[in-house]
Amino acid sequence: xxxxxxxxxxxxxxxxxxxxxxxxxxxxxxxxxxxxxxxxxxxxxxxxxxxxxxxxxxxxxxxxxxxxxxxxxxxxxxxxxxxxxxxxxxxxxxxxxxxxxxxxxxxxxxxxxxxxxxxxxxxxxxxxxxxxxxxxxxxxxxxxxxxxxxxxxxxxxxxxxxxxxxxxxxxxxxxxxxxxxxxxxxxxxxxxxxxxxxxxxxxxxxxxxxxxxxxxxxxxxxxxxxxxxxxxxxxxxxxxxxxxxxxxxxxxxxxxxxxxxxxxxxxxxxxxxxxxxxxxxxxxxxxxxxxxxxxxxxxxxxxxxxxxxxxxxxxxxxxxxxxxxxxxxxxxxxxxx
Numbered sequence: 001x002x003x004x005x006x007x008x009x010x011x012x013x014x015x016x017x018x019x020x021x022x023x024x025x026x027x028x029x030x031x032x033x034x035x036x037x038x039x040x041x042x043x044x045x046x047x048x049x050x051x052x053x054x055x056x057x058x059x060x061x062x063x064x065x066x067x068x069x070x071x072x073x074x075x076x077x078x079x080x081x082x083x084x085x086x087x088x089x090x091x092x093x094x095x096x097x098x099x100x101x102x103x104x105x106x107x108x109x110x111x112x113x114x115x116x117x118x119x120x121x122x123x124x125x126x127x128x129x130x131x132x133x134x135x136x137x138x139x140x141x142x143x144x145x146x147x148x149x150x151x152x153x154x155x156x157x158x159x160x161x162x163x164x165x166x167x168x169x170x171x172x173x174x175x176x177x178x179x180x181x182x183x184x185x186x187x188x189x190x191x192x193x194x195x196x197x198x199x200x201x202x203x204x205x206x207x208x209x210x211x212x213x214x215x216x217x218x219x220x221x222x223x224x225x226x227x228x229x230x231x232x233x234x235x236x237x238x239x240x241x242x243x244x245x246x247x248x249x250x251x252x253x254x255x256x257x258x259x260x261x262x263x264x265x266x267x268x269x270x271x272x273x274x275x276x277x278x279x280x281x282x283x284x285x286x287x288x289x290x291x292x293x294x295x296x297x298x299x300x301x302x303x304x305x306x307x308x309x310x311x312x313x314x315x316x317x318x319x320x321x322x323x324x325x326x327x328x329x330x331x332x333x334x335x336x337x
Contacts, residue, residue: 030054030330032066037284037319037326040079043103046319046326047074051088055107060321060332064106070097070140071113078156078163079103083144083177085163087153093120096153098165099139099146100177110141145179157205159212159226166202172214172229185229190220192236204246213269215246215256221269237266237273244281252287255303263294265303276308288322293335295320300336311336 032048043063044056051074054066070088072095077086082103089096093116101107119138140146151170156163162182163175174182193199199218206213207226214222219239223232245257256264256273263282264275278294278301285294291304295317301310313336316328325333 030066030326032330033328034318034326034330036074037321038077038079038084039286039321040082040084040103042082043079043084045077045079045084045103047077049073053107055103060324067107067109069101069107069110069142070099070146071110071116072097075153076156078158080158080161080163080177085156085177087149087156087165088140089152090116093117095120096149096151096167097140097146098149098153099143100179101140101143105142108142111138147179155202155205157207157212159207162226164205164207164212164226166205166214168201172202172224174226174229183227183229185224185231188214188216188220188222188224188231188234190216190218190234190236193218193220199242203243206246206248208248208250213248215243217242217244219243223269235269239264239273247285247287247292249287251290252292255285255287255292257282257285257294261297263292263303263308265292274306276303278308278310283316283318284320286320286322293320293322293337295325295335300325302337309337 032052034046035049036047038045042058044060046054046056051068051071052066055063057063072088072090075087075089077084083100084103085100087098116138149167151167154166154168156165161177166172166187171187172185176182187202189200199216200220201217202214203217204215212224212226214224219237222234224230225232242259243256244259247255253265253267261278261280262275263278264273266273280297280299282294282296285292291302293302297316299310299312300317301308317325318328319326320335323335325335327333
């Protein structure tokens with residue numbers, strides 16, 4: 001077994017001794033390459049680059065071994081109560097799908113990647129669902145439901161217990177947790193951003209208060225009605241680089257993550273944007289104890305009282321909790337900033 005150095009102690013490829021919820025603990029390193037952490041109230045999820053899913057308890061302890069219900073890349077998702085709604089995007093097959101899982105139920109492995117490939121090439125493996133889409137027989141194993149999407153999904157959010165999501169060159173959609181469509185609307189167009197489609201692509205959706213807020217890659221903000229998707233107002237914030245993600249917290253306000261190594265903060269969408277240089281890309285962030293904390297490309301950082309603190313790390317953080325960071329090599333490490 002190889003060993004790695006970190007924070008004054010050695011960890012094997014398989015074992016990490018750290019701190020969780022103020023207690024010493026021992027955790028195994030993952031057996032897959034993690035790509036994203038989904039946080040919920042009672043359950044959390046770690047997903048990998050090949051569609052792996054490891055269910056975690058509310059203290060981020062593993063609940064069994066990882067499984068691959070559907071052998072494709074997980075793009076995005078959201079936890080609402082005990083339901084996880086997830087997007088898969090497969091560039092090889094030009095296939096996008098969404099589905100939902102009950103987090104209180106056990107997860108199972110699905111079919112192999114080869115069988116997924118065969119399901120796209122075998123003309124006899126197709127059937128039409130009630131919406132008229134061609135459905136492959138191969139579907140996510142154990143999902144409450146799943147649907148093929150006509151366009152690539154970009155962002156997903158919630159308003160109360162309903163889902164709001166956007167697709168590239170498609171629209172904005174609202175569905176309930178059993179996939180009944182509530183409404184659909186056109187994607188807002190910010191003419192000031194020009195005709196570049198990516199500038200108008202929706203990359204973040206948040207329902208807060210009485211409205212839903214859409215953020216575009218080019219700095220466009222739209223406020224829409226959660227009952228029908230009608231646009232209430234739009235605006236643009238002046239930025240010099242594209243936005244990769246936007247997070248919101250009732251206490252912490254808006255936290256904007258840029259592509260090239262900057263973050264920004266706004267208390268409300270009517271405030272001026274204040275930006276800070278992080279030196280390298282930020283991958284995940286969380287608001288905790290009065291500070292925005294983040295991890296990313298060889299760094300952990302936090303923004304508190306208008307000041308940033310950045311501590312370097314030797315690896316890449318792909319997910320963050322209040323006290324821990326999950327790195328790209330599958331090791332749980334202490335948050336350093």
